[in-house]
Amino acid sequence: MTPLVRAIAVAAPLPSLGDNTGDLDRLKKVLAPQLGGGMPVVPYQRLSKVAVRFRAAGFAGAAIINDMAGTPVLVDFLSQPPKVLAGMALDLGTTHLEATLLDLSTGAVLARADLENGQIRFGADILTRIHHAAKDEGLAELHAAIIDSVNQLATELAGRAGLAAVSEIRALSVSGNTSMVHFFLKLNPCHLCREPYIPMVNAPDPCLAGELGLAIHPAAVVWLLPSVGSYFGGDLISGVLASGLDQQPETCMLIDVGTNAEVIVGNREWLIACAGAAGPALEGGVARMGMRAGPGAIEHVRIDPTTGEIGYETIGKGKPKGLCGSGLIDLVAELYLTRQIDIRGKFRPQAAGERLIAGSEGYRFVVVEGKDAADGQPVVLGQVDLDALMRSKAAMY
């Protein structure tokens, strides 16, 4: 497998009246046999830098070659081969970023680090961010926030690995869910949240770090693991590759629980996958009374099958403010077990009794009355919330 970036040692014959080809042509010619005979491409913005550095190094040293979707791209020239050829592997999570710095010459791990995703201030869940991206400067803000987080993480990694500068990182591979990849590339994912849930792109071509405003080397290749579909991103593909699920003779299951959760079942002959909201995506994004798992969040619910009385526990034991993900799942399960909702997730008024109130947006089920709640507002679950939960948890590719 060709690494994303390579340093290839070369020593070219010196120019003379009898051998007066151009500096860059000289370098390409001496590189071609080491690249399987093909000439590398030099992007315009790197042309002058490569040629000047090649000459300054006395026409010998190390050429830096990116692999851009199979095409060798010549982006830099160093007088000496670099001690390490640092590449960053990044997991672009909705809530957290995780990264590993590797020496691509040897495969050795140089450092690891993680960081909270700076986009959280625009919404804990992806749907809120997709809606934010539709606003005037929304997409630019989300893009700037994620690039800033990646830059912080890269700087942290460079420091831990003892690199002289973050710009010594010369490659970046990114795995993330489809929406995160859109934000990272400053693409508007507005069609991702409406049926039929279409991304702008699943498999973007590699680009250079400078084009995205990244702090790593401006000519570092940025490669993104391809997404499969609307909510099956490169992060899931990474999981399949890392676990070897697609090579197994036995049928296995891969569960990736993040802000969104994905499940893949399959073997070397077939794979089937489904995805749904989890964590903050479920808590904040699906139900209007949903909230992150903090003080005042209902996390357990029991409904007495005989009396219909509702028992609950809140985080911190205080008065309830809303429902976190676990509380929401508990509540819906208990409502189903006590037959207050049917198998399609619809309220059954004859069973739910007086806690069910009909309104302009359909039924609302009062979990906690206003007098018992933290801020005097009842904690309720509407038919709308139930429908959203069903859709979210049943999402399937």
Place this chain on the structure above:
Amino acid sequence: MTPLVRAIAVAAPLPSLGDNTGDLDRLKKVLAPQLGGGMPVVPYQRLSKVAVRFRAAGFAGAAIINDMAGTPVLVDFLSQPPKVLAGMALDLGTTHLEATLLDLSTGAVLARADLENGQIRFGADILTRIHHAAKDEGLAELHAAIIDSVNQLATELAGRAGLAAVSEIRALSVSGNTSMVHFFLKLNPCHLCREPYIPMVNAPDPCLAGELGLAIHPAAVVWLLPSVGSYFGGDLISGVLASGLDQQPETCMLIDVGTNAEVIVGNREWLIACAGAAGPALEGGVARMGMRAGPGAIEHVRIDPTTGEIGYETIGKGKPKGLCGSGLIDLVAELYLTRQIDIRGKFRPQAAGERLIAGSEGYRFVVVEGKDAADGQPVVLGQVDLDALMRSKAAMY
């Protein structure tokens, strides 16, 4: 032969829950069979524009595909195939720019125009400009001047051809001498004027017009005819291709007289070429008393073989200020015929007599005495000038 840019009509199946691939992936997939099976590449800076326009057009219309050194590059999408697909063929001369606008769908000529090279204010000849490029802002000034001239010419062509805007020009091919190509690409040609006369690049990879600041479509492909050597540029290659010199069974000669002149002799089996200064390059660049062919320039010289008396004619019949190219050639020829210089171009003091003065820089030959000259300064030809002329006219690849 694949044109530099093509418009390929496509109609993709509409997205649905059962066919939910990304917009750009959908477009690439439907294009691949029309590109010989290979997927086109989409540069990062065009990704969002192409995807958004493809969707806005209802997933049907015309994809604009650049040919970038053999790689199909998808750069735009139009709802309707364009009426003309305008490409500009540019001859980037030291003194003049000449251009033709063609419809690349049909090969029809749409318009022709020419313009003086705006770099002339930095020097009429290439050597002066190469020296100017070595100054702080020199290269940036020369680059801006040539880009500005090309933009003026493109705007003129677009107007004559009745295009709605200059940005409808979607391809540019450039043939120029090696130095002009360097200035056009903002590359410093400083090593071109010193032995062994090495360009920074002979065969640059294609780039996009936006990268160079051109006014034509920012995603227009810019393709440069490759140079062969120091002073054999893409302009000469164009001449060989256009004349078919390299296909001839008979030995033929191609003479390209511009600011620099090139001569190629050869046939389908071999070609040999030489180049030398001509026009302003000869007049201003080679001899210190050289000047452009204007009032006061000596344009004809005769030396009486018996008396050694010098007769001359100036342009405008006024008092002489210096020598234009024709005058310089005349003078050297007459000096040789009267044996005042030898076959190596060296002054022969015993024959030249009292007009020859020895100084710190070697011999100087007084053509016109100060009392007869326009500004009281004698018109002289030094051994240094003669040596420069010999080198210039004998330049050979």
